[in-house]
Amino acid sequence: VIDLRSDTVTRPNPAMRAAMADAEVGDDVYGEDPTVRRLEEAAAARFGRQAALYCPSGVMCNQLWLRVLAPGGTEAIVEDNAHVVNYEAGAGALLGHVQFRTVPGSRGVLDPEVVAAAIRPDVFPLTPTSLVCVEQTHNRRGGAVTPLETLDRLRRLTDEAGVALYLDGARVFNAAVAAGVDVADYAALVDGLSFCTSKALSAPVGSAMVGDADAIVEARRWRRRYGGGMRQAGVIAAASLVALEQMTDRLVEDHAHARLLADAVAEVYPEGLEAGTVETNIVCIENVDAAALVEALADRGVRAGALGPSTARLVTHPDVTEDDCRRAAAALKDALADVAR
Amino acid sequence: VIDLRSDTVTRPNPAMRAAMADAEVGDDVYGEDPTVRRLEEAAAARFGRQAALYCPSGVMCNQLWLRVLAPGGTEAIVEDNAHVVNYEAGAGALLGHVQFRTVPGSRGVLDPEVVAAAIRPDVFPLTPTSLVCVEQTHNRRGGAVTPLETLDRLRRLTDEAGVALYLDGARVFNAAVAAGVDVADYAALVDGLSFCTSKALSAPVGSAMVGDADAIVEARRWRRRYGGGMRQAGVIAAASLVALEQMTDRLVEDHAHARLLADAVAEVYPEGLEAGTVETNIVCIENVDAAALVEALADRGVRAGALGPSTARLVTHPDVTEDDCRRAAAALKDALADVAR
Amino acid sequence: VIDLRSDTVTRPNPAMRAAMADAEVGDDVYGEDPTVRRLEEAAAARFGRQAALYCPSGVMCNQLWLRVLAPGGTEAIVEDNAHVVNYEAGAGALLGHVQFRTVPGSRGVLDPEVVAAAIRPDVFPLTPTSLVCVEQTHNRRGGAVTPLETLDRLRRLTDEAGVALYLDGARVFNAAVAAGVDVADYAALVDGLSFCTSKALSAPVGSAMVGDADAIVEARRWRRRYGGGMRQAGVIAAASLVALEQMTDRLVEDHAHARLLADAVAEVYPEGLEAGTVETNIVCIENVDAAALVEALADRGVRAGALGPSTARLVTHPDVTEDDCRRAAAALKDALADVAR
Amino acid sequence: VIDLRSDTVTRPNPAMRAAMADAEVGDDVYGEDPTVRRLEEAAAARFGRQAALYCPSGVMCNQLWLRVLAPGGTEAIVEDNAHVVNYEAGAGALLGHVQFRTVPGSRGVLDPEVVAAAIRPDVFPLTPTSLVCVEQTHNRRGGAVTPLETLDRLRRLTDEAGVALYLDGARVFNAAVAAGVDVADYAALVDGLSFCTSKALSAPVGSAMVGDADAIVEARRWRRRYGGGMRQAGVIAAASLVALEQMTDRLVEDHAHARLLADAVAEVYPEGLEAGTVETNIVCIENVDAAALVEALADRGVRAGALGPSTARLVTHPDVTEDDCRRAAAALKDALADVAR
Numbered sequence A, B, C, D: 001v002i003d004l005r006s007d008t009v010t011r012p013n014p015a016m017r018a019a020m021a022d023a024e025v026g027d028d029v030y031g032e033d034p035t036v037r038r039l040e041e042a043a044a045a046r047f048g049r050q051a052a053l054y055c056p057s058g059v060m061c062n063q064l065w066l067r068v069l070a071p072g073g074t075e076a077i078v079e080d081n082a083h084v085v086n087y088e089a090g091a092g093a094l095l096g097h098v099q100f101r102t103v104p105g106s107r108g109v110l111d112p113e114v115v116a117a118a119i120r121p122d123v124f125p126l127t128p129t130s131l132v133c134v135e136q137t138h139n140r141r142g143g144a145v146t147p148l149e150t151l152d153r154l155r156r157l158t159d160e161a162g163v164a165l166y167l168d169g170a171r172v173f174n175a176a177v178a179a180g181v182d183v184a185d186y187a188a189l190v191d192g193l194s195f196c197t198s199k200a201l202s203a204p205v206g207s208a209m210v211g212d213a214d215a216i217v218e219a220r221r222w223r224r225r226y227g228g229g230m231r232q233a234g235v236i237a238a239a240s241l242v243a244l245e246q247m248t249d250r251l252v253e254d255h256a257h258a259r260l261l262a263d264a265v266a267e268v269y270p271e272g273l274e275a276g277t278v279e280t281n282i283v284c285i286e287n288v289d290a291a292a293l294v295e296a297l298a299d300r301g302v303r304a305g306a307l308g309p310s311t312a313r314l315v316t317h318p319d320v321t322e323d324d325c326r327r328a329a330a331a332l333k334d335a336l337a338d339v340a341r
Ligand SMILES: [Ca+2]
Pocket: A007, A008, A009, A010, A011, A012, A197, A198, A199, A202, A203, A204, A205, D231, D232
């Protein structure tokens, strides 16, 4: 079976297994795990920021950044289809006490003019805007990349308004590779960011927050409250370190594989790609009976996911080869012929 | 000075003063204030629902209904410019723990298709939709009325989705009078509603929640937590009862007065009425330097408000006469000539 | 019927009715209600503090002070039987996000040594102490008075620890009258206090927060969120102003009346007064079948309350005369003879 | 250096390293990690309950159980020195929205009579009690064991009151070994429990919740919100499985080692053991200058911790041998001779 449901299904590779087996560890709640420290220092360095904090999940990174950057009773501007809106079970309001203003994006990319119009000043009794969130790449909108120039415009307008800017960079390395941008250039523009090592970077567990030292100190306190403090976390951080150091450049391959899939769709069902070109490792097929397509693919040995009633999603990652993807592309053509009339 | 900043500025009329002076009272925390009971029964009867609960403000009604209808960790769909989004200082997330999905409306009126597309099922880990909120009339969008037919369509689609429907009817009597609809017809379509007696109905203090008996029992418990339980509240409920019984039909006058103002704008600055006709007692003037217009009007003895940098607002109410409004219309023409180039 | 369930049952007196009928009002959400302003200024002056804020209830005052003085995620030290612990439906945690450390008091009076031992420093990951709450007089513990000297010791130790001190002075005038202390002397020792006008001061509705100007500004913002902003609130503030100006000195009468009741208990059932002497207007009768006593009193035309299975409570107030209390004392002796074996 | 600060400092043993290296993994957010499933099934079986949920920390287990067992706006009765009160940075109120009633215990063991007296019925506007929490063993009170008979009495009284019972069993295996009780006997008496594998069971990361299937389903949803959902978590669950299967019986050794330390204290400074005998692996030394003792021990190659100004703590665990503990006992005698006058 070729599993293209998500890049989260990746298993640790041999280098990760070895690193985990040998990892030097300590009690990270006391700040004494040398491998966690190495990972956090490497992450900070890679993104050109002061500090980083290792967390058990990307959801926790998002939630902790909401806490650090958006005081309770303020508003965060987020794109309608963002992960933090759709997939975090309401935690932003329930635990984070921050109000969301959801605005439409173009393939998930925020329009700076829309954002500027939505910002509210801190004049009682208005709900003041404290934060703008960008998802890089955008999961539900086909792995779309927010251009550096767009991020720069968002930075300038948020600066002017005294509003923070957050980059949910769960797949920020996919964006960087696709756009030919250094991740540090994204990082330089935001108050905080997070990235994930357990998706196409193949680590089993772990995301990290990156930002200013004082924000990370505050995040550490919040992490405790959310139950994210782990003891000898070096055993998993070791794999995340391999992910960070060895797995980012090869993402070009996943992107090429995704284009194989996209080309197949374009060939037999161009209206399925209405949302635009495939930029990274996510292929969203729209205007289909998603459940039927998922089932038709399953019959052909390919696992895909449904994002909604009429949108299916396939995601490439290191655990599928070019050959797998060619076979998946063939299956996709075949399945689409059946399903999309 | 002719104060058209808001209909909230209304002072109690002589009938209200008299009713307050004579009100029979008891301890409402024990449920023993006869005047509060009479008001709650009258409100329930007027809206054709089982029960009502008197509250110190419309904000509290909104917040308590969020609590009753939207469990923590779920999502409420609200129009971008709704009061609960803009003017309640983030309480929905901070105290109510409900996530907002803000969607654009047409003059504040929700589009049922947009709402239907935004509803999310209760499938882990999605944030499920629990509630749709309608503001009747819509404060920030020129007092626009959501037609009964639109509300009916929202009811049908929320029923189908198992989602609650709430009517923030702070000015629901303005809508009913303008549309020629019985408020009970609105009430029949929603899970809960609230209305305010302290705006154009002239009461000094007080809003009420109306709905099913069990929802109101639950709301009473929440009211305690939010600090809304008052003791001999009959002294203010007496005025609210006068408001409910004597002040709703005359709203036609306020609407006629608002049209005097709108006609003045139409005459000298039609682009200021871009948003559409004036249906009730609120006149929004758009595409102007709002601060300048407010100041120019103040110079001419008329107080107005700014909703944003380019939108000014005037609101008619019982404390201004037809003559006041004719003078205000003249001032408005004069001021617009100065301010709008 | 002689209603001694609580001093909250008091109805506005004729002076209050007159003041309400004549009250000059404005829109207090805009800060324009002259009567509310007069009340707030009078309250600030009476307590010797910078500012005050009028609220619909004592519960709201307590909750807003928790918000202002105890940041989310910190701990407040409160006496086991305090109102904020027992009677506010969990709002402190649910809405206020503050953790309670409940400690035993002596007749509700905190022991400074117990408090000092309970204070926790702000060392991660400890839950830091931010606040100590004192209830003056103590409702559930027989209207007991926290002596000025005790409050002073609490002030010194909280100062040393960098912890705030709050006085829930719902009945602070009863304490002041009983102890011969100026309320300003209590107020001088705390970061914030609140007092209630709707209990033995006879107002129908209204409590107020008193403290530093900046704290009150912050409280005003919180009041909006909790739904406590009222429009022409001057109609009730007028009565609260009469309460503050005319009704505090006469509390000595209520205290004398309470001693009549206490003497009756002492005569026929001394073990019922185990908790100590009656200092103010609340008489707790312990070691009885409270439900039976309440019923036996009801049969004799006297309404009392049960605080728990073995504690009954009677409270004197301006709506009962000395003669009422003598009759109630006789009924009490009779009822106790029946109920307490 | 002999590190006795805590049993959390334990590093994974060779069997764990091997299990982690070989662990079969899948995406646990999809419920597809076979090793996590095996651990959860083994945990459920060991405790004789229906289901279990693996979490990144014991703090998260505590917080999720609060969420599952204590609805927002209710009260949990907890011992004054419990971990959830002292060491979780206020999360119970801030994120969990549950009010704490802290009551004194005897060496951390709750007195059923005190608990019974503290339970409040669900009568508006009282804050109803929903939960009683027991910490087994009690961390801050010298690793004391709550006897099975005490737990049984708590169960009977909570059943009678309709209140849930939770066992924070971070060190429940220490209790079971010391008391000669099967952990399933504890588990049979409670609505939910959690246990930790990263303390004296030597796993690097991981705690688990155990209880009824429907409670665990609900906990899984909460875990998502708190950011505790991990992907290929089998890599750490593999070590936790070794912990559960191989490391519980040997806790008798840690207890014997703790007694060596306790004997040393008893010999030279008996007043340091005022709190009672050492039952498990934690030795609290009271009535000392804790900071001075910690420093004196550090000078002698032994790391200890300070629980407060006058209480030091030493904890034995698998990474220290009998010989280490004999040397630590000697150092302790020496240090106490210096520090305790
Ligand atoms: Ca992975």
